[in-house]
Amino acid sequence: MGDVNIRSLAKQLNLSISTVSKALKDSYEISIETKKRVVSLAKALHYNPNPFARSLRLKKSKTIAVVVPDVADSFFSAAIKGIEEIAQAKGYHVLLYLTHEKYLKEKKILEELKNGRVDGIMMSVTSETIQTKHIEEFINNSEYNIPVVFFDRAIDDMNLAKITTNDFESCQVATQHLIDQGCKKISYLSISNELSINKKRIEGFKSALTTNHINFSNKQIVECTNNAEKNETIITHLLLTENRPDGIIAGVEKLIEPVYIVCKNQKINIPTALKIISFSNLPYAPILNPSLTTITQPAYQIGQTAAKVLFKGIEKKGYSCNNENIMLPSELIIRESTSN
Amino acid sequence: MGDVNIRSLAKQLNLSISTVSKALKDSYEISIETKKRVVSLAKALHYNPNPFARSLRLKKSKTIAVVVPDVADSFFSAAIKGIEEIAQAKGYHVLLYLTHEKYLKEKKILEELKNGRVDGIMMSVTSETIQTKHIEEFINNSEYNIPVVFFDRAIDDMNLAKITTNDFESCQVATQHLIDQGCKKISYLSISNELSINKKRIEGFKSALTTNHINFSNKQIVECTNNAEKNETIITHLLLTENRPDGIIAGVEKLIEPVYIVCKNQKINIPTALKIISFSNLPYAPILNPSLTTITQPAYQIGQTAAKVLFKGIEKKGYSCNNENIMLPSELIIRESTSN
DNA sequence: TATATTCACGAAAACGGTTTCGTAACGCAG
DNA sequence: CTGCGTTACGAAACCGTTTTCGTGAATATA
Numbered sequence: 237m238g239d240v241n242i243r244s245l246a247k248q249l250n251l252s253i254s255t256v257s258k259a260l261k262d263s264y265e266i267s268i269e270t271k272k273r274v275v276s277l278a279k280a281l282h283y284n285p286n287p288f289a290r291s292l293r294l295k296k297s298k299t300i301a302v303v304v305p306d307v308a309d310s311f312f313s314a315a316i317k318g319i320e321e322i323a324q325a326k327g328y329h330v331l332l333y334l335t336h337e338k339y340l341k342e343k344k345i346l347e348e349l350k351n352g353r354v355d356g357i358m359m360s361v362t363s364e365t366i367q368t369k370h371i372e373e374f375i376n377n378s379e380y381n382i383p384v385v386f387f388d389r390a391i392d393d394m395n396l397a398k399i400t401t402n403d404f405e406s407c408q409v410a411t412q413h414l415i416d417q418g419c420k421k422i423s424y425l426s427i428s429n430e431l432s433i434n435k436k437r438i439e440g441f442k443s444a445l446t447t448n449h450i451n452f453s454n455k456q457i458v459e460c461t462n463n464a465e466k467n468e469t470i471i472t473h474l475l476l477t478e479n480r481p482d483g484i485i486a487g488v489e490k491l492i493e494p495v496y497i498v499c500k501n502q503k504i505n506i507p508t509a510l511k512i513i514s515f516s517n518l519p520y521a522p523i524l525n526p527s528l529t530t531i532t533q534p535a536y537q538i539g540q541t542a543a544k545v546l547f548k549g550i551e552k553k554g555y556s557c558n559n560e561n562i563m564l565p566s567e568l569i570i571r572e573s574t575s576n
Numbered sequence: 577m578g579d580v581n582i583r584s585l586a587k588q589l590n591l592s593i594s595t596v597s598k599a600l601k602d603s604y605e606i607s608i609e610t611k612k613r614v615v616s617l618a619k620a621l622h623y624n625p626n627p628f629a630r631s632l633r634l635k636k637s638k639t640i641a642v643v644v645p646d647v648a649d650s651f652f653s654a655a656i657k658g659i660e661e662i663a664q665a666k667g668y669h670v671l672l673y674l675t676h677e678k679y680l681k682e683k684k685i686l687e688e689l690k691n692g693r694v695d696g697i698m699m700s701v702t703s704e705t706i707q708t709k710h711i712e713e714f715i716n717n718s719e720y721n722i723p724v725v726f727f728d729r730a731i732d733d734m735n736l737a738k739i740t741t742n743d744f745e746s747c748q749v750a751t752q753h754l755i756d757q758g759c760k761k762i763s764y765l766s767i768s769n770e771l772s773i774n775k776k777r778i779e780g781f782k783s784a785l786t787t788n789h790i791n792f793s794n795k796q797i798v799e800c801t802n803n804a805e806k807n808e809t810i811i812t813h814l815l816l817t818e819n820r821p822d823g824i825i826a827g828v829e830k831l832i833e834p835v836y837i838v839c840k841n842q843k844i845n846i847p848t849a850l851k852i853i854s855f856s857n858l859p860y861a862p863i864l865n866p867s868l869t870t871i872t873q874p875a876y877q878i879g880q881t882a883a884k885v886l887f888k889g890i891e892k893k894g895y896s897c898n899n900e901n902i903m904l905p906s907e908l909i910i911r912e913s914t915s916n
Numbered sequence: 917t918a919t920a921t922t923c924a925c926g927a928a929a930a931c932g933g934t935t936t937c938g939t940a941a942c943g944c945a946g
Numbered sequence: 947c948t949g950c951g952t953t954a955c956g957a958a959a960c961c962g963t964t965t966t967c968g969t970g971a972a973t974a975t976a
Contacts, residue, residue, distance in 0.1 A: 241962060252926045257964060267924060282717050284691035288637070289962035292628040292931045307656050313648040320647070320674045329693070331639075332672045334660045351624035353669070377622055496863040518860065523836040525865030581932060592956045597934060607954060629932035632961045921974070
């Protein structure tokens, strides 16, 4: 049953392999009747061309890779959803690789992808990714010219396509909102000060402070980790100092849970004693206790536009998508956690 | 630069292609010095064997497919994380396909996978999946013997591997908990009454009712949709009838948000007027308003064990994983939404 | 009628690996 | 010296496509 390939088709039809191949792709070289015969038998036998033979011959895999730190995160999962939808519509397959925020995994994954397994890559780098050698090496060493598109977590000084959000402005606006609500001592919780998007957010944060003539100290930037327990300790410490903040901006969704938990345990009232904003795509933000003010990124749209850019880079010959640099606006959604 | 393949290696080393190939896989036929020469040059040139040539020859792709309704769901994303981790450790690649709860997409995806693109499939079926023809046809028509493993949303009467949770018991326990807390009129919110896991949960639900001598009526099973707005209407209707329920079990995480929203809008107090339990893996359940009692599935472990079973089915020759039927226990985590 | 063009198809190379099988060279026993 | 086994390697088939090029027949053109 299994041996339905182009050769067996040809044999049954008394045709050559090349004729069958051409007939199946509706070539003008083949007569209409022959095409009909071929197509109908192919359908009847559920002929499905071998993808590896095709990829080997054409040097095209009709596959893209998505390399992200995590999938259990509302931003990334929504972005992936957007990517997958565009890919499926274009007839592409999607390989998923998780880096778990580990630079070494990211490096290893890129090495695995140099051999043409995918036609393009979309990635959001690790919070550990400071060096860019592995990406540069990928660009230079990959067999073919495999385009790479960054989404959200990009590396600024690389000449590659980037689809991001307005991190500077949105963090500035968020900080201003906290100040307007009466906050004097605001902390920014980060998971990596090296990450480009975090740098921009921190710049926006500082900018709002100076606009309002509030002094900035480095202690206001609290660097967290990828370990949930450690984060709880860090946040507990932060909220137990006598000079504790009265406002918090969380740079990543994951940090919201420990903040809420610590506040509950330490009986710190949100928003009276502490106002909170988070970068987050949580659909559950409105039903938290209290509901959470968020800077919500258009995750799904980011995924979709990034995918569209990538496919343009893959399919348009003579065109490189490297100079694409699209910035989509995030939205500050004000809820109870920053009310008065 | 790009043309570093086994042929160019052979040429530079003055060896034949076959010798290089064997040397690279450490064959006993090749002398130690030759192996060293080959390996060192391969490393120096970053030789990476072409995956399609290899797959074509070996009829193995070192790739599995994960077919799920959605990725922006805490259960599926955690399960995928578990799957990806095992796959990466085994040197496998993971193709992700989203069905968006559409039977037709599921069918189309399976058709695409018949040609050997993947060595195995893990899937959680659509809420629309009533027929099983597409899966049967896949099993019978696929080129090679591609194993399929169901996780969570399985089809009971198919002879395929299934990794699920104790849906009957956990729903029974949850229902009993609601009854213990004083609920008299409990509704179960479902997204598909045909889904095997839902049937089992409903059975568990009924079982608890009869144990407690409470009459059951079909109206207690409220079938929701995949459309968020419709769901809100359905739930609003449910909660505005004069004989409205005093307890709710949500069969799927997505339905929690509308329930909370409607309660907020209609000023129905949780848990005083309405107690709520949800099947959910939300890490944010503890910080909802009020915190949510959940039946939490071991999503990550399900993904991992399902992947392990699949790889056994793929790699162990003469072994079929079809009879694997593993049931992992869910946990009822009691929080404020069902307190008195 | 002779020639050019079009039509419809087939032969064979190519993609880059793996694997089977053959064999030259060598050592060793008889 | 002959026969045999071992060692280390190479030739070639094969996996299933795509595509270039060639060709015989039919048709159009001069």
